[in-house]
Amino acid sequence: MTTYQKITPIANQILKKYDLCDHCLGRLFSKQLYLSSNKLLGKKLKKNLKSARRCYICKNLFDNLDYFLNMMLDAVYPYSYSSFSVGATIKPSIIDRDDAIRSKYKLKGIDGIKTDITKELGKLFSRKTKKTFDYLDPEIVFTVNLKEESCDIRSKSVALSGRYVKPVRGFSQKQKSCSNCSGKGCRICDFHGIIEYDSVEGEISQFLFKKLGGTTAKFTWIGGEDKSSLILGTGRPFFVKIQNPHKRSLRVKSANLEHVTVNNLKIVPDSPKKPLKFNSLVEAKISTSSKIDSNLLRKLKTLTKKPIVVYEKSGKRSEKKILSVKYKKQGDTSFTLFFKFEGGLPVKRFVTGDDVSPGVSQILGVLCKCIGFDFHDVEVK
Template sequence: MKSQHAIISNILENHDLCEYCAGRIFSKLVGKPTSKTLGKNYLKKFSKNTNHICYICKNIFEGLDYLLTNIHEKSHDVDFKTFNLGLSLKPSILERDDYLKSKFKIKGIESIKFAISIELAKKISQLTKSKRIMNNPDVFIEVNFKDDSCTLRTKPLFVYGRYNKKIRKLPQKQVSCKYCNGIGCHNCNFTGIENIETIEGKISTLLIKKFDAKQVKINWIGGEDQSSLVLGNGRPFFTKILNPKKRNRILRKTSDLDGIYLSELRKLSVQPKGSIPFKSRVTVTINTEKTISLIQLKKLDILENLEIHYSSKDKKKFSKRIYKIGYKKIGKNSFTLDLFADGGIPIKSFIQHSDFSPNVSELLGNQCECKKFDFKNIIV
């Protein structure tokens, strides 16, 4: 078996190595931790010139400061205390590293990719006063050594709030950008949406400006018609804010967005998973085809504490419960209906369509039309 001295001598006779790669390759042979200093000492011991190009990495470590400048330019205005790092190397570097270790039967040492990652992470930590962590960092830095580029992706922010809708003719949801289908592109200024004249657009614009973000995704707790009002304590919603630069900015609890009032705004550490059950108090204004009497309206009493069944457009079956009802005749062919029920009931369909069992038109024997409906309260 060759001595450690002979193996190191053989390696250096056949291949020029930089101080970093020499320290990494020789660490296992001499039983010491890998380091630049270890490599420097052995190169000096064997009288090797350090000005040559490294066989393995092609002196990639000397170019880390250039990449560090690039990383700093892209991260100097980003709030982060933790980061993680991903690297893309030219396959030839990995191949040369594997070849040398295989040729001299050296096992159990860190890869060239791992070594570069460790060295670059140290420099980033020192420059940005941040800490590298593996799980859920504030920012993930992807460095591509193939073209000396880097990209940053920040951890999403989650915000909870409620909105009151004080004006009619304002849709809840935004139409996705027709060019990118909601992904975000130059045509939509990377918001993923067509315009901002919706509740979604108003909330998104507020949060994008507040946290200097690219895009906002909203998880609605129910929905309403564009002509409906949302009163009481408002409709709850959760937002996922993508690529925020200013995650540490203070978020006020309330905001008035010209017809939309936001309340209970606060940051969350995580966003709830799955659907969230809720109940709604709704007042519906209804017109009837034939005249309606108070005696006929009493037929609706059967709805109290009753379970109704319906199918969605994609044939999924749902069951919802109505807990309490009230009604008031306001004209020969009109009345109001107050409901306290499970959230998610399609109100217009429940009033007008026969695919609900039971439905208001069917119970009254009188074709009904839903003129408007307003949400008085939403309870989670």
């Protein structure tokens, strides 16, 4: 006896008691027969029987899937994507009726109705748009609420890397979060997490929102700087992840914004999971509490001989290397220090010697203060 012959009597028993549509009837047996079309199997099992006027399980929901397909097409219109997946919310009573029949007739190892609805919507959408259904890593995820007749959409975040040059002083690196949502995104900040755009983070975010759409922007900074510091040379590297973008490609590689210039912009697979190691080349302007001479400044060369120990208030201890040192005397009580060091060294504390050993003050035996510092280069190792 074939598998089909075995399941026919069970199908007939079910149909005597319940009116089922072709989709719901076929789904109960299609996996046993290794068939992909529930509808065609359902038709075959019914043979000469009339189609159900109203399906006991789904209440003819499958007849209305085109309505939800059009809802998906309308929702996805602003987005660029190549792959998608579908999730669904349906009435609990539909699931209960489906479970009851599967339990009563001991039908195991078959898809539930919710799975079947999402598969069918996926087939219809793929056929219409020529896009790929990707369950594991889709660029677009639909959540179709068949209960409330709505469709939500989320797109996979896009990560970018780039460098920024900041040729003006008095411009912060980081942007204050929206006070209402603490940066999570709300109606007040148009779901961006920030309201103002008066920082490096703000200007780059605003530019990317215009180019890619999206809600929030999450930055990974390769080091930081004072509000008064300049970022020169090739600029400071950064990574940014745009949540829920509309576009997935960026044609421009550079942009001159109001206060910063962005270069080397490109899409990358992801932002770094761990902090990247980097070196910074800094020019620091330093004042001293007493007169200094060139012979005294020569002592600064010893800074490259051993690691600089940095102590944090949390109790954490780290070591940073000074890779090169140059200096230029500017006056009796001032000089400029050009030095290259491992990222993470707090420049102002290094000069004063505040929980940093040895510091510039300690090496020179003179109380020193950093008036300001600029970055000439930041290189990722």
